[in-house]
Amino acid sequence: xxxxxxxxxxxxxRRIAELARLRLPESELPRWTEQxxxxxxxxxxxxxxxxxxxxxxxxEPPTPLRLDAPEPGHGDDALRANAPRELHGYGAVPRxxxxxx
Amino acid sequence: MTVASSHPAPxxxxxAEAVSSGRRTAVAAAEEALARIAEGDGxxxxxxxxxxxxxxxxxxAVDARVATGETLPLAGVTVAMKDNMWVEGRKxxxxxxxxxxxxxxxxxxxAARLRAAGAVFVGRANMDEFAMGSSTENSAYQTTRNPWDxxxxxxxxxxxxxxxVAARFVPAGFGSDTGGSIxxxxxxxxxxxxxxxxxxxxxxxxxxxxxxxxxxGPMARSVGDAARLYRVIAGVDPRDxxxxxxxxxxxxxxxxxxVNGLRVGFLREAEEEGLEREVAVxxxxxxxxxxxxxxxxxxxxxxxxxxxISIYYVVASAEASSNLARFDGVRYGPRKSDADxxxxxxxxxxxxFGPEVKRRILLGTFALASGYYEAYYGAAMRARGxxxxxxxxxxxxxxxxxxxxxxxxxxxxxxxTDDPLTMYLSDVFTVPASLAGLxxxxxxxxxxxxxxxxxxxxxxxxxxxxxxFAAARAYEQGAGFPDDLPPASAG
Numbered sequence: 001x002x003x004x005x006x007x008x009x010x011x012x013x014r015r016i017a018e019l020a021r022l023r024l025p026e027s028e029l030p031r032w033t034e035q036x037x038x039x040x041x042x043x044x045x046x047x048x049x050x051x052x053x054x055x056x057x058x059x060e061p062p063t064p065l066r067l068d069a070p071e072p073g074h075g076d077d078a079l080r081a082n083a084p085r086e087l088h089g090y091g092a093v094p095r096x097x098x099x100x101x
Numbered sequence: 102m103t104v105a106s107s108h109p110a111p112x113x114x115x116x117a118e119a120v121s122s123g124r125r126t127a128v129a130a131a132e133e134a135l136a137r138i139a140e141g142d143g144x145x146x147x148x149x150x151x152x153x154x155x156x157x158x159x160x161x162a163v164d165a166r167v168a169t170g171e172t173l174p175l176a177g178v179t180v181a182m183k184d185n186m187w188v189e190g191r192k193x194x195x196x197x198x199x200x201x202x203x204x205x206x207x208x209x210x211x212a213a214r215l216r217a218a219g220a221v222f223v224g225r226a227n228m229d230e231f232a233m234g235s236s237t238e239n240s241a242y243q244t245t246r247n248p249w250d251x252x253x254x255x256x257x258x259x260x261x262x263x264x265x266v267a268a269r270f271v272p273a274g275f276g277s278d279t280g281g282s283i284x285x286x287x288x289x290x291x292x293x294x295x296x297x298x299x300x301x302x303x304x305x306x307x308x309x310x311x312x313x314x315x316x317x318g319p320m321a322r323s324v325g326d327a328a329r330l331y332r333v334i335a336g337v338d339p340r341d342x343x344x345x346x347x348x349x350x351x352x353x354x355x356x357x358x359x360v361n362g363l364r365v366g367f368l369r370e371a372e373e374e375g376l377e378r379e380v381a382v383x384x385x386x387x388x389x390x391x392x393x394x395x396x397x398x399x400x401x402x403x404x405x406x407x408x409x410i411s412i413y414y415v416v417a418s419a420e421a422s423s424n425l426a427r428f429d430g431v432r433y434g435p436r437k438s439d440a441d442x443x444x445x446x447x448x449x450x451x452x453x454f455g456p457e458v459k460r461r462i463l464l465g466t467f468a469l470a471s472g473y474y475e476a477y478y479g480a481a482m483r484a485r486g487x488x489x490x491x492x493x494x495x496x497x498x499x500x501x502x503x504x505x506x507x508x509x510x511x512x513x514x515x516x517x518t519d520d521p522l523t524m525y526l527s528d529v530f531t532v533p534a535s536l537a538g539l540x541x542x543x544x545x546x547x548x549x550x551x552x553x554x555x556x557x558x559x560x561x562x563x564x565x566x567x568x569x570f571a572a573a574r575a576y577e578q579g580a581g582f583p584d585d586l587p588p589a590s591a592g
Contacts, residue, residue, distance in 0.1 A: 020462045021443075021446045022451055035460065036460070038521075039522050043411040043481075046481060048408075049405075049487070053487060063342055
C-alpha cells in the first residue's frame, strides 16, 4: 500500500503527461492518478532498504566501441520504402516547423 | 482428422535433420506449418500476419542450398518471430498503431543469422504493445489465447510466439525478454523459453523497450531444440555495441553433461513467497529430480529479489519513456495533426499508444522528473546494484539457481486488465534475472489438476549458459512433461 499516497496527485499526473507529450482527458485523470499512485506506492518498498546497505557501487564495465569507419547501409531504396512520398530522390514529409505549407 | 492432430509435428532438431538429409523438403515443412496455422490460428490468434508467399520462397531457397550440399543447422525450421524484430520484406509493428505500416530496411542480426542457418519465417507473432505486458492483452490488435484453455491468456509479452510453438504450428519461436517476456509465456503455454545473458545476443533490429534489460531468445518444445536455436543467434555483433565478445562455447554439447556434483541452489525468497500449492509441489518435485540426478542441493538467498518488481518498474519504465520518445509522428507513426509541431507530437502519441504503454511512459517520466529522480530512479539503480551483488554472492554457493517461473498458471482473459499492479506482480520470479543480466530458462514442470502448465526456472551466472542448459536438460528428463497436444490447438 502507498506509504505516501499524496505524492501522485492529479496535478503531478497532468504535469508528467505534458512532459511525456501525451494528452489525458480531465475525465480520466482520477483513474490515472489512482493507478499510478498504487504503483508508486509499491515502488516505495525501495525506501525500506537501509542507507548503510549501499556501499560504493562497482564501476560499470566500459562499453566496447567499434571502429569508427563507414560501412555499407541498407541503401536508399530501403529508406524510401517508409517515406510517405518521394520527391527528387528523397522522402517527402509535411512541413512541421514554421508556418505555411 | 485435422492437420494438427494427424501429424506428430517434428521439432527443431528433427526438422533440420530431415531436411538436411533430403528425407523431407523445406517446402513441405513450410506448407505443413502454414496449414496448421490456417486451421488453428482463428482460435488462438497467435499471429498478427502470416506471410505464406515469402515463407515458401524462403523454403525453396533452403531446398536449393541443401541440394548444393550446404550444411544448415536449422534447415527448413519454421519460425514465429515476435513483431518487434526486423525481418526483411515483412512489416515490424510491435503490435502498436504507432508503427502501422513500418517496413524495416533489412534483417535484424538475429533474423539474418536464422536465415543463414536455413530457417523459414512464417509470420509476425502477436505481443503486448512494445513488449509491455504479461498477457498479450495489451496488443493493439488481438489477444492471443492459451492453447491449453482458450479462456486463459498465453502470457506475455511474447505470447504469440509461445502459443504458436505450444500449438505445434511451428517448432521454433523467438521473443524478447525485458522482465520475463520469454520465460513467463513459455511457462504459461507449456514450452521451453530461454533468455540468454545480457549482451549474448545482438539487439540490432530489435525495437528497443528498455535497453539495459532487453534480450532476444528462443522458445521451443524441448531444451535441446532451444539450445540449437540459441547457438545459431548467439555471439558478438559489431552492429550492437552492447553485445559481448565472450566465447559462446558449446551449449548443445553441455546438454549431455548431466548435473552430477553440480550445486543446484533453491532460492529461499521464492519459497517464502507463499506459493500456490501446486507451484510449491512442482518446486519440491524439482528438488527431488535434481537430487536423483546427482546434484548437490543447497539453499541460497538473494535478499533483494523481494524488491525486484519495484526496481524493475522504475528502471524499465524510465528507459521506455526515453526510447519511445522517438515515436512522434515525424519519423514514425500516422500523423494525427499538422497544426504545429507540439500538437503533432501530442496528438500522434495520444492516438498511437495504448493505455499500458502510456502508463509506462508516465511512470518513467515521473521517475526521471526533477524532484523525483533521486528518490526513484537513483534509488532503483542503487538497489539494482545490490541485487547484482546478492546474485554474485549466491553464485559462490551454487552453480545454478532454481525457482518457479510463474507464481501460478495462466490467468483468465480480462482477470487482471483493470489492475496493473497485480499484473506486474505476475513477473515476480522472472524479473530478478533480467535486472542482473543473467541467463535463465523456463522448462515445463507438468500440468496442474486443471491441466494448465507450470514452469521451473533455472538461472546461471553471467555467460554461464552451458551450466543452465545442462541443468535444464537433466530436469526436463526427470520431469517428463507429457508430449500431449494442448486441447485447444487441434481442430
